[in-house]
Amino acid sequence: MSVATIVPCLNQIEFHPYLQQTEIVDFCHKNNILVAGYSVLTTLFRKPGGPIDSLVMALSKKYSKTPNQILYQWLLQHNAVIITTSGNKDRLKEALEIFSESKFKLDEVDFYKINSVGKELEYRRFWSQEDWS
Numbered sequence: 001m002s003v004a005t006i007v008p009c010l011n012q013i014e015f016h017p018y019l020q021q022t023e024i025v026d027f028c029h030k031n032n033i034l035v036a037g038y039s040v041l042t043t044l045f046r047k048p049g050g051p052i053d054s055l056v057m058a059l060s061k062k063y064s065k066t067p068n069q070i071l072y073q074w075l076l077q078h079n080a081v082i083i084t085t086s087g088n089k090d091r092l093k094e095a096l097e098i099f100s101e102s103k104f105k106l107d108e109v110d111f112y113k114i115n116s117v118g119k120e121l122e123y124r125r126f127w128s129q130e131d132w133s
């Protein structure tokens with residue numbers, strides 16, 4: 001910010017329960033910079049067996065939404081833009097449903113539970129220190 005002549009309007013970062021990046025997210029929000037989060041599904045499909053799995057499954061039952069939709073919604077409620085991808089037509093529909101008539105909201109307790117259980121494990125999938133050395 002001290003050198004930018006144009007303040008970025010959006011910052012794209014890895015953002016999922018195992019990498020919540022609170023400091024940079026707060027900084028962006030305070031400075032009117034949108035946060036775009038990629039790899040929110042990493043928690044389930046790239047780091048399976050972690051502490052978040054059973055919670056997401058339970059919430060999926062509770063809200064009658066898919067596990068992916070629980071995580072998309074969690075990201076949205078962090079005021080982040082979702083960046084996801086799929087080569088599977090049904091999963092693309094599943095993602096788009098988040099903005100449809102059947103959209104839903106996680107209640108505050110469940111939202112914070114994902115935050116807190118997610119912090120039990122730290123995992124970065126992209127841009128780790130090893131990538132730079």
Ligand SMILES: NC(=O)c1ccc[n+]([C@@H]2O[C@H](COP(=O)([O-])OP(=O)(O)OC[C@H]3O[C@@H](n4cnc5c(N)ncnc54)[C@H](OP(=O)(O)O)[C@@H]3O)[C@@H](O)[C@H]2O)c1
Binds near residue numbers: 038087088126
């Ligand atoms: N700026 C950067 O450095 C950076 C880094 C990474 C990614 N990105 C961007 O973010 C986008 C999304 O990244 P991401 O792929 O990590 O996002 P993601 O939303 O966490 O994961 C999407 C992946 O999860 C798989 N998946 C979803 N549901 C599944 C299920 N039920 N079973 C098995 N696999 C499932 C999808 O496979 P299917 O295709 O089979 O559905 C897809 O490959 C990328 O395309 C890229 O544009 C940017």
